[in-house]
Amino acid sequence: MAEATAEDELRSLIRDLVRIETENPPGNERACAEYIVEWFDDRGLDADLVREPYADRPQVGLRVGEGDPTLVVNGHIDVVPAGDRSEWTHDPYGGTVEDGRLYGRGSADMKAGVAVGMAATAALAEEVESGDLDGSIVFHAAIGEETAEPGTRTLLESGYDGDYGIVLEPTQLRAATSEKGLAWYEITVAGDPSHASHPDQGTNAVLAARPVLDALAEYDERIREREDDLVGNAYATVTMVEAGTKENVVPERATITVDRRFLPAEDVDEIDAEIDALLEEVAREHGVDAAWERTRTYESAAIDVDSELATVIRRHSAAAANADTDPWGIEASTDVRNFVNDAEMEAITWGPGDLAQAHTYDEHIELTNADAGLEALVGAAGELLEADR
Structure with a gap:
């Protein structure tokens, strides 16, 4: 053999x-x-x-x-x-x-x-x-x-x-x-539940999340202009939206997950501040109650x-x-x-x-x-x- x-x-x-x-x-x-x-x-x-x-x-x-x-x-x-x-x-x-x-x-x-x-x-x-x-x-x-x-x-x-x-x-x-860094954010938008037969009695968290999603899309477009010669562009990608407990219940909460890819020149504390500022602006302009948590971080x-x-x-x-x-x-x-x-x-x-x-x-x-x-x-x-x- x-x-x-x-x-x-x-x-x-x-x-x-x-x-x-x-x-x-x-x-x-x-x-x-x-x-x-x-x-x-x-x-x-x-x-x-x-x-x-x-x-x-x-x-x-x-x-x-x-x-x-x-x-x-x-x-x-x-x-x-x-x-x-x-x-x-x-x-x-x-x-x-x-x-x-x-x-x-x-x-x-x-x-x-x-x-x-x-x-x-x-x-x-x-x-x-x-x-x-x-x-x-x-x-x-x-x-x-x-x-x-x-x-x-x-x-x-x-x-x-x-x-x-x-x-x-x-x-x-x-x-x-x-290498790029990676930070995952969970943004929670608050609503108020009610029976779907009386939708106006509550506040639909899914609908309240719309201006947050619009703001995240604008944020992603803006930061894509940041570029590193070796690792490319920065991104902020919405990867998950979760809401609701039952078909006939107006949802009281919607959770948006964001995958934020960042460059060696960027700092995660500065990115936290950007997310803060984004949600503060949405709150001022649309009265949306939202909070965020960074759930996972890989540094660049x-x-x-x-x-x-x-x-x-x-x-x-x-x-x-x-x-x-x-x-x-x-x-x-x-x-x-x-x-x-x-x-x-x-x-x-x-x-x-x-x-x-x-x-x-x-x-x-x-x-x-x-x-x-x-x-x-x-x-x-x-x-x-x-x-x-």
Whole structure:
């Protein structure tokens, strides 16, 4: 029987990870974290189950070596729910391979990246431990990224930090040195309930919400003029409107959800003030009683486009996969903010797969891109950590 190649082992690892359902919500990461610890143990590497911030949802931290500099490779193991399974051509947790693609929830976002990080850590461990490489390597398998929970931040605060960080989200091996921030707002418009046979007795919160929706549309149009060379435009998108309890009851409350994508130059406190001002103007002009709450926040983050880390990973990505080497920023939000903003580390978002596949039916990863990712990451890490650099 032919010996398994590195590509065979990587593809098997991606399949195994995809087959472990880790949907969040509710947060089913435990089985996957335990698998990863066992995988490293089989290779003589002592990974830890980190039971913070949640004891019942452990994550994984591993440090190999004690020298400097230290490279941290990070991936999250939670995935968004698969949704209506009848819409999938392939079992979302089957790990089916067809025409060079591996299908399944989380295959692109981001278990292929996690697998590449695991395989690279294992491949570099011997050189690190022997002293052929001066530096150290740290691996993260974090929980809760899909719902802005403090998984990665907790790992960094627990000592699994370093000098460089790579968040292995799907970028088709293009290095992102900046990313947009994300803030979710819930705006609640108050009314007064009544029976629908006497609608004028109450105040219909749905109708009261109209001027708020109009103001949000104008706000979105205005802030789209704000632009960053790497990550594009700012947005304020209404994504949900919820109201009513029964067909024959005038609704007493309407809740509007807004997805606010913001630029590295914008500050979330200033955005809060903009939402305040918007609702105050609606109240003055239309007498609408509305309140807001920011329910979730992913901060924006940026480093120098010509940082050493980005320069090295671009060169190895171009050699392995002819990846685009132009300066670039990612429009989505990732845990790279915890590296740059909280741990004050030089960090990028980079990894195999196409972000357009994230959260879709029949999500998939091109396996050749994962193969190239492993080659590029091992090469770049070796250069960053080499003794004679």
